[in-house]
Amino acid sequence: MPNMKEIARLAKVSLGTVSHVLNNSAKVREPLRQRVLDVVASLNYQPNQLARGLRRDKTNIIGMIIPDITNPFFPAVVRGAEDAAFGSGYRLVLCNADNDPSKEIVYMNELKTYLPAGLIVIPSSDSEITLQADRFQRDGSVVVCIDRMPQHWKGDSVTVANEDGAMQATQHLVHLGHRRVATVTGPLHLAIAKARLAGFRMALKKGDLQVPADFVQESTFDSAGGYSAALRLLQMHPRPTAILAQNDVMAMGVLRAARELRLACPEDVSIFGFDGLEVTELLDPPLSSVVQPGYELGRLGVQTLIARVNDGARSVEHLVLPTELRLRASVAHPPLDTAPRKKRRIAPQLSPPSSAVSS
Amino acid sequence: MPNMKEIARLAKVSLGTVSHVLNNSAKVREPLRQRVLDVVASLNYQPNQLARGLRRDKTNIIGMIIPDITNPFFPAVVRGAEDAAFGSGYRLVLCNADNDPSKEIVYMNELKTYLPAGLIVIPSSDSEITLQADRFQRDGSVVVCIDRMPQHWKGDSVTVANEDGAMQATQHLVHLGHRRVATVTGPLHLAIAKARLAGFRMALKKGDLQVPADFVQESTFDSAGGYSAALRLLQMHPRPTAILAQNDVMAMGVLRAARELRLACPEDVSIFGFDGLEVTELLDPPLSSVVQPGYELGRLGVQTLIARVNDGARSVEHLVLPTELRLRASVAHPPLDTAPRKKRRIAPQLSPPSSAVSS
DNA sequence: TCCTGCGCTTGAAAGCTTTCAAGATTGAAC
DNA sequence: GTTCAATCTTGAAAGCTTTCAAGCGCAGGA
Numbered sequence: 001m002p003n004m005k006e007i008a009r010l011a012k013v014s015l016g017t018v019s020h021v022l023n024n025s026a027k028v029r030e031p032l033r034q035r036v037l038d039v040v041a042s043l044n045y046q047p048n049q050l051a052r053g054l055r056r057d058k059t060n061i062i063g064m065i066i067p068d069i070t071n072p073f074f075p076a077v078v079r080g081a082e083d084a085a086f087g088s089g090y091r092l093v094l095c096n097a098d099n100d101p102s103k104e105i106v107y108m109n110e111l112k113t114y115l116p117a118g119l120i121v122i123p124s125s126d127s128e129i130t131l132q133a134d135r136f137q138r139d140g141s142v143v144v145c146i147d148r149m150p151q152h153w154k155g156d157s158v159t160v161a162n163e164d165g166a167m168q169a170t171q172h173l174v175h176l177g178h179r180r181v182a183t184v185t186g187p188l189h190l191a192i193a194k195a196r197l198a199g200f201r202m203a204l205k206k207g208d209l210q211v212p213a214d215f216v217q218e219s220t221f222d223s224a225g226g227y228s229a230a231l232r233l234l235q236m237h238p239r240p241t242a243i244l245a246q247n248d249v250m251a252m253g254v255l256r257a258a259r260e261l262r263l264a265c266p267e268d269v270s271i272f273g274f275d276g277l278e279v280t281e282l283l284d285p286p287l288s289s290v291v292q293p294g295y296e297l298g299r300l301g302v303q304t305l306i307a308r309v310n311d312g313a314r315s316v317e318h319l320v321l322p323t324e325l326r327l328r329a330s331v332a333h334p335p336l337d338t339a340p341r342k343k344r345r346i347a348p349q350l351s352p353p354s355s356a357v358s359s
Numbered sequence: 360m361p362n363m364k365e366i367a368r369l370a371k372v373s374l375g376t377v378s379h380v381l382n383n384s385a386k387v388r389e390p391l392r393q394r395v396l397d398v399v400a401s402l403n404y405q406p407n408q409l410a411r412g413l414r415r416d417k418t419n420i421i422g423m424i425i426p427d428i429t430n431p432f433f434p435a436v437v438r439g440a441e442d443a444a445f446g447s448g449y450r451l452v453l454c455n456a457d458n459d460p461s462k463e464i465v466y467m468n469e470l471k472t473y474l475p476a477g478l479i480v481i482p483s484s485d486s487e488i489t490l491q492a493d494r495f496q497r498d499g500s501v502v503v504c505i506d507r508m509p510q511h512w513k514g515d516s517v518t519v520a521n522e523d524g525a526m527q528a529t530q531h532l533v534h535l536g537h538r539r540v541a542t543v544t545g546p547l548h549l550a551i552a553k554a555r556l557a558g559f560r561m562a563l564k565k566g567d568l569q570v571p572a573d574f575v576q577e578s579t580f581d582s583a584g585g586y587s588a589a590l591r592l593l594q595m596h597p598r599p600t601a602i603l604a605q606n607d608v609m610a611m612g613v614l615r616a617a618r619e620l621r622l623a624c625p626e627d628v629s630i631f632g633f634d635g636l637e638v639t640e641l642l643d644p645p646l647s648s649v650v651q652p653g654y655e656l657g658r659l660g661v662q663t664l665i666a667r668v669n670d671g672a673r674s675v676e677h678l679v680l681p682t683e684l685r686l687r688a689s690v691a692h693p694p695l696d697t698a699p700r701k702k703r704r705i706a707p708q709l710s711p712p713s714s715a716v717s718s
Numbered sequence: 719t720c721c722t723g724c725g726c727t728t729g730a731a732a733g734c735t736t737t738c739a740a741g742a743t744t745g746a747a748c
Numbered sequence: 749g750t751t752c753a754a755t756c757t758t759g760a761a762a763g764c765t766t767t768c769a770a771g772c773g774c775a776g777g778a
Contacts, residue, residue, distance in 0.1 A: 001471075001498060003734060014758045019736060026737095029756065049472040050418065051734030054409040054763055061452075070438045072638075075428045082428075082455055091469070093420075094453040096441055110450070112360075113408040139360065223637065252641045278582065279431075282611045284643025362764060373728045378766060385767095388726065410764030413733050721778080728771075735763090742757070748750085 063111035080298030118142035146301035165323030166199030182240035226253025241334035266332035285329035422470035439657030477501035505660035524682030525558030541599035585612025625691035644688035
C-alpha cells in the first residue's frame with residue numbers, strides 16, 4: 001500500500017506538505033497542491049487510519065454497544081446510528097453485550113484501546129455501566145447513552161419515553177373498560193423493564209385499579225417468554241381481560257398462547273405490544289403497540305455524540321423521544337360478562353388467589 | 360492512559376520485556392514476568408490497539424459489509440459472525456451498503472485503511488465487488504464472501520443453496536398439483552434474486568410447466584414490493600394458484616394483498632416465503648418458507664476467515680449450507696376448479712396473455 | 719579462574735501520520 | 749538591488765507498540 005512518504009517523493013514535496021494538503025491544515029500554493037492531489041489520485045492513496053489515529057489520539061470510529069442485534073427492535077436503531085455516522089465520516093464498531101453488564105464492560109474497555117471518537121451505549125442495567133462510563137468520560141472520551149438513561153448518568157442521552165408509553169397504553173386499556181389488566185415484563189433487573197412496569201402501574205393507580213401480584217409476570221424479552229407467561233396468566237380464574245406485553249415479540253408469544261387456549265383476541269383478551277415493529281401489522285389480529293422511533297433514536301444518538309466531540313463544552317443534552325400508540329384490532333372492549341361485578345359472581349369459576357382483582 | 364513505557368518503568372524492566380510478557384513472544388523469567396503482570400493489573404493497562412496494529416500491519420478488526428441490517432434476515436447473520444469473532448478475540452466493524460455496489464466499494468477501500476484482519480462481505484451484485492475484492496486480496500488481505508458467491512470469485516465463500524431452496528419449494532408446489540405458479544422476485548440485478556429465480560424456473564421446467572412472462576414479477580425485497588407485485592398477479596385471469604416470494608417479508612406483502620382481494624390463503628392461493636424468519640410462524644396463516652441458516656452463515660463465514668488468516672496457504676473453501684423447507688398452513692393443494700383442464704374451459708374467464716399456462 | 723555457550727533482557731529501529739518550530743521563498747516597498 | 753514581512757514549505761519529533769540484533773549474566777566445563 002502506498003504511504004505519504006511515497007506521495008511526497010512522487011510529487012516532489014515534503015511529507016509535511018502532503019499532510020497539509022490532505023488535511024487542509026495549512027495553506028499550500030496551488031501548483032504544489034495540485035501535484036500532490038494528482039499523485040494521490042493516481043495511486044488511489046488513502047491515509048492509514050491507524051497511524052493517523054495514533055498520532056491524533058483519536059480515530060473516526062464510534063463504538064456501539066447494544067444488547068442484541070437479534071432483537072428486532074435494534075436493527076433500526078443501529079441503522080439510524082450508522083447512517084448518521086457514515087454521513088459525518090465515522091464508522092461503527094458493533095458489539096452485542098447480551099444484556100450482560102460484565103460483557104458490556106469488557107467491550108467498553110476494549111473499545112477504548114482503539115481510541116474511538118466516542119461510544120454509543122444502550123445500557124442494560126443501571127449501576128455498573130454508569131461507573132465505568134463515568135471513568136471513561138473522565139479520560140476525555142465521549143459516551144452517549146441511548147434508549148435508556150442510567151439513574152445517575154451525567155452525560156448526554158437520547159431516550160424514549162418508556163414509562164410514559166407503557167402508561168398510555170395501559171390507560172387506553174383502562175378507558176376501554178378493562179379492570180383486570182395484566183402485564184408480561186422483561187427481566188426486572190433491566191432498566192427498561194422496570195420503566196415500562198412503572199408506567200403500567202401508574203396508569204392502573206390513576207384508574208384506581210389494583211394489581212394482583214401475579215398479574216405482573218416477569219419473563220424474558222422473547223417470544224417464548226411471552227408465551228409461557230401468558231399461559232400462566234390466561235389460566236388464572238378470573239383471568240385478565242387485557243395483557244400489556246413489554247415488547248412486540250413477547251406479545252406474539254402471548255398471542256400464540258391465547259390461540260392455543262382457544263381464547264379469541266380481542267374478544268376474550270386484548271393484547272398490547274411495545275416497539276411498533278412493522279410485522280405486527282401483518283399478524284392476526286394486527287397488533288396494537290407502543291411505537292418507538294428506533295431509527296431516530298440511533299440517528300440522534302450519533303448526532304449528539306458528534307456534536308459533543310466537536311464541542312466538549314456544550315451543555316449536556318437529554319433528549320427524550322415520544323412514543324406513539326398504534327391502535328389495531330388486537331385491542332377492544334373487555335368481554336361483557338366480566339365487566340360488571342354481578343356477572344362474575346354468577347360465573348361458576350374458582351378464583352382463589354385474585355380476590356382483589358377489581359376495586 | 361497508561362502505556363508500556365510506564366509499565367516498564369514501574370516494573371523496572373525494559374520496554375521489550377513488557378512486550379514479551381504480554382505477547383508470550385519470548386521466555387521471560389518468572390520473577391520479572393510476575394512484576395510486569397502485577398503492574399499491568401494494578402494500572403488496568405490494555406495495549407493500544409492502534410499502535411499494535413500499526414506495527415504489526417494488522418489489527419484484530421474484521422470488517423463486515425452487508426446490504427442492510429434492517430432486513431430481518433441479516434441480524435442473525437451478523438450475530439453469528441460477531442459471536443464467532445468475539446470468541447477468537449476479533450471485533451466487528453459493520454457497514455450497510457444498501458445493495459449499492461459503489462457504496463460497497465467505498466466501504467471496502469475505507470476499511471482497508473484500518474488494516475483489518477479480514478473482510479466478510481455479503482456481495483450484492485456480481486462484477487464490481489469481485490474486481491475490488493480480488494485487488495484487495497492481492498494486497499494480502501483476507502476476504503470471505505458469504506450468503507452469495509460472485510461469479511468469478513476465487514476466494515473462500517460460505518453460501519446458502521439459494522437456487523436449490525427455491526427449486527425445492529417450487530417443486531413442492533408443483534407436486535401439490537399447482538400448474539399456475541408465479542413468483543415475486545427481488546431486483547434482478549442482485550445475484551441472490553437471480554439465483555432464486557433460476558431455481559424457480561428449473562423446478563417448473565422439470566415439471567414440464569411453462570412460465571408466462573408476467574408470472575415473474577420483479578419487485579423490491581420488502582413488504583411493499585411483495586404487496587404491489589401480488590396485486591398485479593392476483594388480478595390476472597386466470598390468476599396463479601401459488602406464489603413463491605423471494606423472501607419472507609415480501610411474502611407478508613403478498614399475504615396482505617391476497618387478504619385485500621378477499622382471496623383465502625391457502626384455499627385460493629398458496630404462498631411460499633424464503634428465509635424462515637421466526638415471525639412467519641405467527642402469521643395467519645403460518646407461512647411456509649425456505650429456511651436459511653442465517654446464524655450459521657455468519658458464524659462459519661468468520662470461522663473460515665480466521666482459519667485463512669492463520670494459514671494463508673490452506674486450500675480455498677466453498678461451503679454451501681443447505682436450506683430446509685418449513686411447511687406450514689399457507690401452502691396446500693390448488694383450488695379444485697382450476698386444476699383439471701375441463702373445468703377451466705367452463706369458467707368464463709378472459710385469459711389473453713396466459714394461454715400457455717399449463718402444458 | 720577463565721572461557722564458552724546458552725538463554726534471558728535490552729535498546730533501538732520501524733511502522734505512518736500529524737504537528738511544530740524553523741528555514742526558505744516570495745512579493746512589495748524603498 | 750536590498751530588505752522586511754508575510755507566506756509557504758520543510759524536517760524532525762512524537763505517538764505506542766513489536767521485533768531484531770546485540771549484549772549481558774549465569775552456569776558449567778576446562
